Amino acid sequence: xxxxxxxxxxxxxxxxxxxxxxxxxxxxxxxxxxxxxxxxxxxxxxxxxxxxxxxxxxxxxxxxxxxxxxxxxxxxxxxxxxxxxxxxxxxxxxxxxxxxxxxxxxxxxxxxxxxxxxxxxxxxxxxxxxxxxxxxxxxxxxxxxxxxxxxxxxxxxxxxxxxxxxxxxxxxxxxxxxxxxxxxxxxxxxxxxxxxxxxxxxxxxxxxxxxxxxxxxxxxxxxxxxxxxxxxxxxxxxxxxxxxxxxxxxxxxxxxxxxxxxxxxxxxxxxxxxxxxxxxxxxxxxxxxxxxxxxxxxxxxxxxxxxxxxxxxxxxxx
Numbered sequence: 592x593x594x595x596x597x598x599x600x601x602x603x604x605x606x607x608x609x610x611x612x613x614x615x616x617x618x619x620x621x622x623x624x625x626x627x628x629x630x631x632x633x634x635x636x637x638x639x640x641x642x643x644x645x646x647x648x649x650x651x652x653x654x655x656x657x658x659x660x661x662x663x664x665x666x667x668x669x670x671x672x673x674x675x676x677x678x679x680x681x682x683x684x685x686x687x688x689x690x691x692x693x694x695x696x697x698x699x700x701x702x703x704x705x706x707x708x709x710x711x712x713x714x715x716x717x718x719x720x721x722x723x724x725x726x727x728x729x730x731x732x733x734x735x736x737x738x739x740x741x742x743x744x745x746x747x748x749x750x751x752x753x754x755x756x757x758x759x760x761x762x763x764x765x766x767x768x769x770x771x772x773x774x775x776x777x778x779x780x781x782x783x784x785x786x787x788x789x790x791x792x793x794x795x796x797x798x799x800x801x802x803x804x805x806x807x808x809x810x811x812x813x814x815x816x817x818x819x820x821x822x823x824x825x826x827x828x829x830x831x832x833x834x835x836x837x838x839x840x841x842x843x844x845x846x847x848x849x850x851x852x853x854x855x856x857x858x859x860x861x862x863x864x865x866x867x868x869x870x871x872x873x874x875x876x877x878x879x880x881x882x883x884x885x886x887x888x889x890x891x892x893x894x895x896x897x898x899x900x901x902x903x904x905x906x907x908x909x
Contacts, residue, residue, distance in 0.1 A: 600719035611685045616735030652756045663765035678736045683846040690793035695804050713903040725783040737772045788888045789842045791895030798902035
């Protein structure tokens, strides 16, 4: 019964925020494909008009054909990582405003009274919103990115057919579509755990704020950063021993930069080699889950979520 209620709540979150979770990544993918087509048209026209016909373009394709399979794969991985950056920033933006408003909006329109009359606990309601941020939204974003990469690779293959080039080898034969997507799926799961303190804090601000959750979420963090830097400078004119500032800044930064570039490192900075997680996924995942700062963040996020549930239980005003 609880499982069925949770599925129903997750469906509710999707349908109430369909524009952010579904429409936004589709639009982002479509815009990227349009820009890709425009770039190819301009490149072909520039080659025809300014480089003595198609000679330069043919020469570039020939040089590309001479590259080894491993080098081609690396080129494709670099392109895919650039696309990851765009989709990851989109996901972070969507989740930031979703979590910030999800527990305050239904108090403003008084729909909270309807949901509290249903046989659903406040804990289930808050956890459904967290699971939406950790699983549902990343899964949709991942699917949209895969379709974008697939369509872009297909367009490139089709374009190569008219350039007298080994179209399959230079496109689908080298592009790590499926392995890259599987790597991203694991990345998003680990990344969600890493971002749990920020997600929990946003839920807490959304549940506690009477009118402006954005101000409640950002003002205390900004005050902590200012105070820590002030006392650090007051002590020895150095920011070397700062702890709170790097922690807060890095959590926001880790939410925006491509996930593959953010796994491993000190002070909450998640850096590692791009393809290693795909090659040694379970090993690196185990390493990350064993890091103290990962579990400190999870415990902190859990605390914020528990307090958010408390506010949800006792606050019904807007």
